[in-house]
Amino acid sequence: MSGAERTYDVVVLGGGSTGENVADIVVRGGLSAVIVEPELVGGECSYWACMPSKALLRGTEVLAEARSVPGAAEAVTGEQDVAATLARRDSFTSHWDDSGQAQWVGSAGIDLLRGTGRLDGERTVVVTDADGGSVRLTARHAVAVCTGSQASMPPVDGLDGVGPWTPREATSAKEAPGRLLVLGGGYVGCEMATAWQALGSEVTLLQRGGRLLPGLEPQAGEAVAAALRDAGVEVQLNTAVTGARREGTEVVLTTDGGEEFRGDEVLVAVGRTARTGDIGADTVGLEPGEYLSVDSTLQVEGKPWLYGVGDVNGRRQLTHMGKYQARQAGAAIVARARGEQVETAPWSPFVATADDVATPSVVFTTPQVASVGRTAAQAADAGLPHRVVEYPIGSVAGASLFADGYEGTAIAVVDTEREVLLGVTFVGPAVAELLHAATIAVVGEVPIGRLWHAVPAYPTISEIWLRLLETYRG
Amino acid sequence: MSGAERTYDVVVLGGGSTGENVADIVVRGGLSAVIVEPELVGGECSYWACMPSKALLRGTEVLAEARSVPGAAEAVTGEQDVAATLARRDSFTSHWDDSGQAQWVGSAGIDLLRGTGRLDGERTVVVTDADGGSVRLTARHAVAVCTGSQASMPPVDGLDGVGPWTPREATSAKEAPGRLLVLGGGYVGCEMATAWQALGSEVTLLQRGGRLLPGLEPQAGEAVAAALRDAGVEVQLNTAVTGARREGTEVVLTTDGGEEFRGDEVLVAVGRTARTGDIGADTVGLEPGEYLSVDSTLQVEGKPWLYGVGDVNGRRQLTHMGKYQARQAGAAIVARARGEQVETAPWSPFVATADDVATPSVVFTTPQVASVGRTAAQAADAGLPHRVVEYPIGSVAGASLFADGYEGTAIAVVDTEREVLLGVTFVGPAVAELLHAATIAVVGEVPIGRLWHAVPAYPTISEIWLRLLETYRG
Numbered sequence: 001m002s003g004a005e006r007t008y009d010v011v012v013l014g015g016g017s018t019g020e021n022v023a024d025i026v027v028r029g030g031l032s033a034v035i036v037e038p039e040l041v042g043g044e045c046s047y048w049a050c051m052p053s054k055a056l057l058r059g060t061e062v063l064a065e066a067r068s069v070p071g072a073a074e075a076v077t078g079e080q081d082v083a084a085t086l087a088r089r090d091s092f093t094s095h096w097d098d099s100g101q102a103q104w105v106g107s108a109g110i111d112l113l114r115g116t117g118r119l120d121g122e123r124t125v126v127v128t129d130a131d132g133g134s135v136r137l138t139a140r141h142a143v144a145v146c147t148g149s150q151a152s153m154p155p156v157d158g159l160d161g162v163g164p165w166t167p168r169e170a171t172s173a174k175e176a177p178g179r180l181l182v183l184g185g186g187y188v189g190c191e192m193a194t195a196w197q198a199l200g201s202e203v204t205l206l207q208r209g210g211r212l213l214p215g216l217e218p219q220a221g222e223a224v225a226a227a228l229r230d231a232g233v234e235v236q237l238n239t240a241v242t243g244a245r246r247e248g249t250e251v252v253l254t255t256d257g258g259e260e261f262r263g264d265e266v267l268v269a270v271g272r273t274a275r276t277g278d279i280g281a282d283t284v285g286l287e288p289g290e291y292l293s294v295d296s297t298l299q300v301e302g303k304p305w306l307y308g309v310g311d312v313n314g315r316r317q318l319t320h321m322g323k324y325q326a327r328q329a330g331a332a333i334v335a336r337a338r339g340e341q342v343e344t345a346p347w348s349p350f351v352a353t354a355d356d357v358a359t360p361s362v363v364f365t366t367p368q369v370a371s372v373g374r375t376a377a378q379a380a381d382a383g384l385p386h387r388v389v390e391y392p393i394g395s396v397a398g399a400s401l402f403a404d405g406y407e408g409t410a411i412a413v414v415d416t417e418r419e420v421l422l423g424v425t426f427v428g429p430a431v432a433e434l435l436h437a438a439t440i441a442v443v444g445e446v447p448i449g450r451l452w453h454a455v456p457a458y459p460t461i462s463e464i465w466l467r468l469l470e471t472y473r474g
Numbered sequence: 475m476s477g478a479e480r481t482y483d484v485v486v487l488g489g490g491s492t493g494e495n496v497a498d499i500v501v502r503g504g505l506s507a508v509i510v511e512p513e514l515v516g517g518e519c520s521y522w523a524c525m526p527s528k529a530l531l532r533g534t535e536v537l538a539e540a541r542s543v544p545g546a547a548e549a550v551t552g553e554q555d556v557a558a559t560l561a562r563r564d565s566f567t568s569h570w571d572d573s574g575q576a577q578w579v580g581s582a583g584i585d586l587l588r589g590t591g592r593l594d595g596e597r598t599v600v601v602t603d604a605d606g607g608s609v610r611l612t613a614r615h616a617v618a619v620c621t622g623s624q625a626s627m628p629p630v631d632g633l634d635g636v637g638p639w640t641p642r643e644a645t646s647a648k649e650a651p652g653r654l655l656v657l658g659g660g661y662v663g664c665e666m667a668t669a670w671q672a673l674g675s676e677v678t679l680l681q682r683g684g685r686l687l688p689g690l691e692p693q694a695g696e697a698v699a700a701a702l703r704d705a706g707v708e709v710q711l712n713t714a715v716t717g718a719r720r721e722g723t724e725v726v727l728t729t730d731g732g733e734e735f736r737g738d739e740v741l742v743a744v745g746r747t748a749r750t751g752d753i754g755a756d757t758v759g760l761e762p763g764e765y766l767s768v769d770s771t772l773q774v775e776g777k778p779w780l781y782g783v784g785d786v787n788g789r790r791q792l793t794h795m796g797k798y799q800a801r802q803a804g805a806a807i808v809a810r811a812r813g814e815q816v817e818t819a820p821w822s823p824f825v826a827t828a829d830d831v832a833t834p835s836v837v838f839t840t841p842q843v844a845s846v847g848r849t850a851a852q853a854a855d856a857g858l859p860h861r862v863v864e865y866p867i868g869s870v871a872g873a874s875l876f877a878d879g880y881e882g883t884a885i886a887v888v889d890t891e892r893e894v895l896l897g898v899t900f901v902g903p904a905v906a907e908l909l910h911a912a913t914i915a916v917v918g919e920v921p922i923g924r925l926w927h928a929v930p931a932y933p934t935i936s937e938i939w940l941r942l943l944e945t946y947r948g
Contacts, residue, residue, distance in 0.1 A: 050933050054875045059545035066540040066550065071533035071559030076540065078549040085545030092875065320932035327926070347927055354927045362931040370931065398906075401528045401566065432872075433904070436911040436928065436936035443928040444920035452801070453821055453828045454910065454917040457836040457844065458794035459524050462910040 004135045008032045010333060011125050011139040012146055013117045013279060015105070016043020018310030018322035019146035023110040025330025026142075031337055033110050034137060036117035036127050042101040044148060044168075045319040047093045052171035053191050055089040057364050060198035064366055065429065068403035082176060082199050089171075096172070118280035119143065123305050126280070141337040142305055144329065145292060146322075147279055149272035149311035154183070158244040162251050165267040167192070173265075176200040181253055181263035183241055185212040187363040188269035190224050194365045197233050204234040204261050206241055206253065208270075213369060217376065217425045219390075219409050220369040224427075227366055236261075274312050296344055296351040298329035307333065315355045328352045347443075357422075358442045362432045367408060370435035373423030373442040376413050385417045391467040393428045397459040403429060410464045412438075414472055419448045426464070434462060448472065478609045482508045484807060485599050485613040486620055487591045487753060489579070490517020492784030492796035493620035497584040499804025500616075505811055507584050508611060510591035510601050516575040518622060518642075519793040521567045526645035527665050529563040531838050534672035538840060539903065542877035556650060556673050563645075570646070592754030593617065597779050600754070615811040616779055618803065619766060620796075621753055623746035623785035628657070631717040636725050638718075639741040641666070647739075650674040655727055655737035657715055659686035661837040662743035664698050668839045671707050678708040678735050680715055680727065682744075687843060691850065691899045693864075693883050694843040698901075701840055710735070748786050770818055770825035772803035781807065789829045802826045821917075831896075832916045836906045841882060844909035847897030847916040850887050859891045865941040867902045871933040877903060884938045886912075888946055893922045900938075908936060922946065 010026045012019045015037030023033040040047050059080050067073045094100055105112045115129035117137075125137040151166035153159060164183075165173075170192045176199045182189045185207030197203040205212075205228060212221035212228075212235070225235050243254040244266065253261045274291040281288045284303065292308030293301050294315075300306040309329045310322030332350040335342045346353045363369040379386040393399050393408030400406055408428020415422050424438035441451060452469055456462040484500045486493045489511030497507040514521050533554050540546045568574055579586045589603035591611075599611040625640035627633060638657075639647075644666045650673045656663045659681030671677040679686075679702060686695035686702075686709070699709050717728040718740065727735045748765040755762040758777065766782030767775050768789075774780040783803045784796030806824040809816050820827045837843040853860040867873050867882030874880055882902020889896050898912035915925060926943055930936040 045932070051871065051875075054933055058875055059543050062536070062540045062543050063546045063549055066536045066546075069533050069536050070562045071555050072537045072540075074555035074558055075537055075550050075552040077552045081545050081548035084548055088544045088878075318932070320929050320937075323932075324927075324929045347924055349923065349926065354929055358927065358929075360929055360931045362934060397525065401525075401532055404562075430907070432931065432934045433907040433936055434910070435934070436908070436930050436939060437914050439930070440911050440914045440920060440925065440928045441918070444915070444918045444924055446914060446918035446920065449823065450821055450918055451914065452823065453798075453832065454914045455794050455798045455828055455832075455834060456910050456913070457834040457906065458519070458792070458797075459528055460836060460906045460909070462907055463794075465910060 005138070006034070006135060007138040007140060008034045008111070009140045009337060010142050010144060011137045012036065012144045013125065014043070014146035014148060015041040015112065016146060016148055016310065016322070017045050017319055018148070018326045019043070019144070020105065021323045021326030022144045022146060022309055022330045023105070024108050025327055026333050027109045029330070029334030031141065031334060034113055035105060035110055036113045036115060036125065038114065038116040040096065040098040041105060041112065042098050046101065047096050048168040048171050050319050051092045052089045053195065054364055055092040056085065056171070056195040056199065057191060059085045060195065061366060065403055068405060070404060080198065085199060086174065093172070116278065118278065119283050120280055121283050139305065142307055142333045144307040144309050144333070145276070145279060145312055146310045146326070147275040147312050149317055150275050151268060152271040152273045153268060154270050156241050156244055159268065162244045162246050162266060165265050167269055170267045170269070177263070177265040178202065179204070179263035181206065181251060181261055181266040182269065183266060184269035185209070185221070186269060186271070187213060189267070190228070190363060190365045192267055192269065193228055193233050194231070197228070197231050202232070204236065204263060206236045206239045206261065208240050210238050213363060216369060216371055217411050219411065220363070220371070220425060220427050223367050223409065224363070224365045224369065272311065272317055274314060276312060296353070297332040297342060298325050298352060299332070315352070316359045318359070318361055321355060321359055324354060325352045354443060358439060360435055360439045362435060364432070367428045368431045369425070369427050370431045371423065371425040372435060372439045373421065374413055375423055375425065376411070379413050379422050384415055384422060386422055387414050387416050387472070388412070389414065389468055389471040391464060391471050393426065393431070393461065393464050396461060396463045396467060398461040398463050399428070401459055402461060410468055412468045412472070414448065418445070420445045430461070434464070437462065437465065479612070480508070480609060481612040481614060482506045482585070483614045483811060484616050484618060485611045486510065486618045487599065488517070488620035488622055489515040489586065490620060490622055490784065490796070491519050491793055492622070492800045493517070493618070494579065495797045495800030496618045496620060496783055496804045497579070498582050499801055500807050501583045503804070503808030505615065505808060508587055509579060509584055510587045510589060510599065512588065512590040514570065514572040515579060515586065516572050520575065521570050522642040522645050524793050525566045526563045527669065528838055529566040530559065530645070530669040530673065531665065533559045534669065535840060539877055542879060544878060554672065559673060560648065567646070590752065592752065593757050594754055595757050613779065616781055616807045618781040618783050618807070619750070619753060619786055620784050620800070621749040621786050623791055624749050625742060626745040626747045627742060628744050630715050633718040633742065636718045636720050636740060639739050641743055644741045644743070651737070651739040652676065653678070653737035655680065655725060655735055655740040656743065657727070657740060658743035658745070659683070659695070660743060660745070661687060663741070664702070664837060664839045666741055666743065667702055667707050668705070671702070671705050676706070678710065678737060680710045680713045680735065682714050684712050687837060690843060690845055691885050693885065694837070694845070694899060694901050697841050697883070698837070698839045698843065746785065746791055748788060750786060770827070771806040771816060772799050772826060773806070789826070790833045792833070792835055795829060795833055798828060799826045828917060832913060834909055834913045836909060838906070841902045842905045843899070843901050844905045845897065845899040846909060846913045847895065848887055849897055849899065850885070853887050853896050858889055858896060860896055861888050861890050861946070862886070863888065863942055863945040865938060865945050867900065867905070867935065867938050870935060870937045870941060872935040872937050873902070875933055876935060884942055886942045886946070888922065892919070894919045904935070908938070911936065911939065
């Protein structure tokens with residue numbers, strides 16, 4: 001394709017779920033679009049994150065549920081079939097084959113260019129394919145950078161040399177390592193520790209700080225740490241790893257306290273960095289490797305033709321928020337291309353207001369952690385008048401029917417001035433599907449007085465809502 | 475207690491969950507209250523409805539889930555332990571012992587009189603205990619009738635003589651009957667057919683009309699009928715039973731079409747009637763056996779001292795709605811006792827607005843049916859401008875991760891003038907906990923445009939919300 005030139009209304013760098021959604025929205029809006037992707041179309045979520053990790057975790061979850069219901073428990077006489085679980089994971093990643101996704105792109109009326117796209121000045125992207133061919137793309141209206149993020153490597157002596165796993169290797173491994181060291185106690189570290197311990201590894205989880213899942217309510221990290229320990233994971237908090245080496249096939253991590261931890265593999269899950277190192281950022285006056293700074297319509301500041309959508313802007317690094325941003329940015333691109341007014345007030349169709357005040361997330365550990373909006377600490381930091389109410393989920397009839405010995409916690413942060421919910425966190429088995437009720441309540445700013453009329457069906461776990469309201473009323 | 479007289483602020487007839495909640499609310503409001511109950515404190519829900527039925531169903535549900543996840547399925551090599559399931563059910567009913575509930579009543583500062591309470595003119599209740607003793611109660615402010623409902627017996631020749639099961643016997647049976655005939659395809663009939671077929675009975679379900687679960691969206695009854703048939707239940711629609719007899723230990727039902735159905739037991743689940751036949755209704759000018767006609771504060775029309783709360787008013791015969799009505803009526807009783815204004819506009823703290831427009835219900839069959847608000851047919855009957863959108867739940871990533879071959883349907887009824895949800899129905903495995911999101915959206919009248927900002931976490935089944943919005947947008 002050497003030397004070719006093409007013009008599109010919109011050029012999308014990166015064919016993960018965010019890029020796919022930006023392209024889809026603008027094509028639905030009547031614009032032409034091309035996606036540029038050097039790897040698998042579908043991105044991290046499809047192949048190395050959400051899908052494989054949840055497929056690895058689901059069997060463990062449902063067996064734990066069955067074992068906690070007398071009558072059903074007696075039927076569970078065997079163990080999880082690890083090979084079958086891995087095979088199911090492979091099927092959920094389409095065996096790392098993106099032909100189905102590429103086909104969808106075509107059927108959605110989006111062009112696809114396989115290769116590395118780099119900005120080359122305003123509205124221009126040069127795509128280089130694996131054979132060295134290149135195409136120069138011109139964007140009439142917008143370039144949307146949706147290149148995402150990649151695993152950060154912390155400055156640990158020797159770490160590069162031990163062949164560490166990133167979340168990609170952790171979600172795609174063909175067998176359970178004998179002993180797995182996990183560096184980092186965020187949601188990736190916690191989920192992968194849960195998964196591989198259940199699938200046969202001896203897992204050691206090393207967390208620099210004093211608790212797991214540090215951005216969430218403290219009760220979440222405490223419950224997950226306790227459950228990981230019950231499952232046999234060695235959880236080490238306040239443990240800063242300073243060195244790494246291989247001794248034969250063994251990985252040895254050393255800490256600032258002089259301890260050594262040994263394993264067969266080490267997963268590094270200490271955060272993400274922007275994938276902007278190789279996108280030609282410097283050709284448009286941006287700093288390579290930095291997150292793109294964007295406004296509420298996901299437009300890069302000072303560059304009305306450039307958008308940064310999804311992980312690459314560093315706002316909220318979650319698949320569903322990338323797709324949400326894609327819908328909002330896509331709508332803004334279409335409206336601006338038509339010369340229409342783009343309303344930027346909160347909650348307009350063109351802005352990603354939920355990024356700031358209503359981002360939902362689920363950690364698929366056992367127990368699960370589902371949260372939306374502000375934690376108590378975040379409400380305090382923001383200076384919002386608030387009260388925190390907490391209630392044990394296990395005392396709700398629906399939860400005890402769900403599983404004997406159900407343990408969980410619900411925490412609601414209420415704005416005492418506006419009498420609306422600022423945030424809600426559920427910790428417990430199978431709470432993932434409880435979350436959307438909270439998300440709607442937070443996003444809809446539904447007053448507490450009205451929520452009393454939202455009656456939970458009896459006997460469901462959702463009755464926790466009634467208990468939270470009663471606790472708030474006092 | 476013969477000849478005694480006592481005066482309370484509030485006299486509550488019936489100690490089911492509704493009566494308990496009325497008494498609790500008024501006592502919290504500073505009034506004195508007594509509950510009069512001739513049977514078990516806690517009522518139908520605790521002993522012969524919600525709790526035992528869900529305990530009977532839970533093992534079947536969770537095993538079906540485990541069997542549909544390759545990797546976990548291999549561990550499920552045995553069968554459900556029926557005795558253990560029945561024992562778990564017994565434990566959820568506290569072995570039909572109400573001492574725990576009676577203790578709660580006392581701890582809540584509520585008096586309890588065991589006996590049959592009958593109105594004896596305005597503000598007066600005479601309680602007769604099992605030994606023939608009696609107490610005359612005077613209510614300073616209100617009598618709340620919370621006597622509930624009982625199973626209706628249809629006019630079928632010979633039915634009384636065959637010793638039919640009501641829902642009470644169906645939920646409390648000590649073993650699975652060999653062959654169970656179920657008369658009625660509402661939620662009780664469908665749930666009990668699901669439960670007992672899974673626990674070893676051969677079940678035949680006979681429904682007079684052309685579909686199961688007739689008040690819900692038609693897709694619900696169709697899916698449940700198909701699943702019952704897959705499980706081995708013989709489902710007979712359009713079948714009117716006209717006669718019943720015993721031949722030895724065998725029950726024989728005959729139909730208007732001349733067919734015969736044979737079983738060991740027959741469950742009659744064709745609806746409920748008001749338990750007002752023996753409450754002294756005639757002493758205050760009401761018709762014994764009829765539902766109490768009440769206003770939005772649950773006050774009996776024309777009798778400001780009398781309230782009819784829960785099943786007994788015929789509005790919404792669901793435990794959670796009885797408790798909801800109890801909260802609203804309780805608040806109204808307290809406010810009126812204080813001489814305060816009782817706001818009766820929709821959604822005020824004193825009115826049961828959700829009865830009319832936002833009643834949630836879950837049918838705990840396999841698949842489950844969870845619904846709130848108006849069906850498409852109800853929206854049409856009400857003359858509301860509306861559009862119906864439907865989407866298969868199984869095509870959502872979270873559902874396919876949940877179970878291979880997940881089949882389900884989500885149906886949303888949107889008010890096209892106000893752009894809010896009128897009703898939502900989910901049909902599928904484990905949809906019960908999806909419902910509260912819909913309930914909050916309906917009750918909160920959250921506009922569709924705002925719901926786009928309520929992002930479902932990926933990959934959960936709740937992503938169905940995004941698909942419904944996309945389908946509505948077109």
